[in-house]
Amino acid sequence: MNDLNVKIENVSDVKKKLFIEVDAAKVDAEIEKVYQKIGRTAKIKGFRPGKVPRTVLEKYYAPEMEQQVLGRLINETYFKALIDNKIPAVSDPEITENGTLEKGRPFSYEVQVEVKPEIEAKDYLGLELKKERFESDPQVVDNQLEEMRNSRAETVVSERDEARAGDSVVIDFEGFVDGEAFQNGAAEDYLLELGSGAFLPGFEEQLVGMKRGDEREVNVTFPENYGVENLSGKPALFKVALKEIKEKKVPELDDEFAKGFGTSSLEELRTRILENYENREKQRIEAELRERLVAALLEKNSFEVPAVMVAEQCRQMFEDARRRLAAQGMSMEMLGMDEDRFAAQYREQAESQVKGSLLLEAIGRQEQIKVDEAEIDARMQEISAMAGVPLEDVRKRFGSTEARPALVSRIIEDKVFDFLVDKADVSEVAADEINPAEEAGQEA
Secondary structure, eight states, rough: OEEEEEEEEEEEEEEEEEEEOOOOOHHHHHHHHHHHHHHHHHHOOTTTTTTOHHHHHHHHHHHHHHHHHHHHHHHHHHEEEEEEEHHHHSSEEEEEEEEOTTTTTTTEEEEEEEEEOOOOSOOSSSOEEEEEEEOOEEEEHHHHHHHHHHHTOOOEEEEEEOOOOOOEEEEEEEEETEEEEEEEEEEEEOOOOOOOOOSSSTTTGGTTTOTTTTTEEEEEOOOOOOOOGGGTEEEEEEEEEEEEEEEEEOOOOHHHHHHOOOOOSHHHHHHHHHHHHHHHHHHHHHHHHHHHHHHHHHOOOOOOOHEEEHHHHHHHHHHHHHHHHHHHTOOOOGGGGHHHHHHHHHHHHHHOOOOHHHHHHHHHHHHTTTOHHHHHHHHHHHHHHEEEEOOOHHHTTTTTTTTTHHHHHHHHHHHHHHHHHHSEEEEEEEEEGGGGHHHHHHOO
16 A cells, blocks of 8 residues: 655756655554654653553653654655655755644655756767877986985085085074064074075075085065065065085986885886886876867756765865875865865866766666676776785675675776777877867866
8 A cells, every 4th residue: 555645846957846745544653653662761750651641641742752753754755755756866855845743634745856867968979089199208217217316315414615506504594674683583503405495585595605604694575475464575684604515415326226116127117117107198198088078078968967966076076185185295274275165166177077977877878888797807806906905805895785886887987988989080189289278177
């Protein structure tokens, strides 16, 4: 017997209103269950627990009963209405109208919910796309080797008597504004790398050429936006004494150096750096091609997406950015960014990403693109290798009912992308032939 009557109104392509009526028998049964539950523990003077008459319970516990019954009825019937009517809700329900709960009468309420839009993708075959032509740059290897050498550099006392850019100098200094020493403007044995930009603009440049034991007066101006108000924009004089000069000593670029990075020879290290660089570049080119493909699809397919899906995408983007910065020892706060500001700045990009995923999903459905167990297992092996995690751990993780559908969706999305590229008119061009406007949209 169906104890539920549901009417559905399409508010928009991404929003539905449900009018739900629960029949009187179901209401009465829930009221009875709740009063029985309350009666087992109710404490009322003059009555033993479990022996309180119904009329007394109704007098003292009617509000509590109503709250519990409403919660049970709405939770149970709302989700049943979604399942029975195959409504792909993506947001929490918003109750827009709540009826009165009375014994012997049906209970009705209205709820509004955002839903996943039903999309029929069009004009997705034969897309005209530009793909950057991969061109390897051997200079990248030399540049990275030089960075690696510098990362292993030791700072030693220089045999030179004269400081030059790139040196680290040990100085005593004291600063004056309007002839008066200012707070926190002095230090002794301060180590400063010349050219690092750690001091006020123009300060470090004036120390180049100083010798051990030299003293010098350095004139600079505090920036207008300096953090201390009484110093902002003011000229200052620093009395500086140079006590020591240190320089970086980088290791020789040889097989011994290469062994420190897990390779047996410099040639092997060069090969590994080149392979990693080329793999990164090829992945970047593929990712940018994917962005252009999605942008081309969005030009031909206009539709609305639920605000809650865009908000969730923004949240994921924020978390990804936060993790990347944390790996570099930085934080979003250091960039003056919180989740609200991030969402405001990147909402448009998040919306495009949501639309792109929905379009690829629709194309996969229309083209009946499927995934078999062998492909799922291959992807898990790939994840295991890339993350350095045992394969059994990966299989366990993606064996759950929550994680497996997400993995399958990603594989289907990748297969749809390959299908569309195969059906597209793709022109390989040099990097400088890519439309800058296209690139700007991808970098956001």
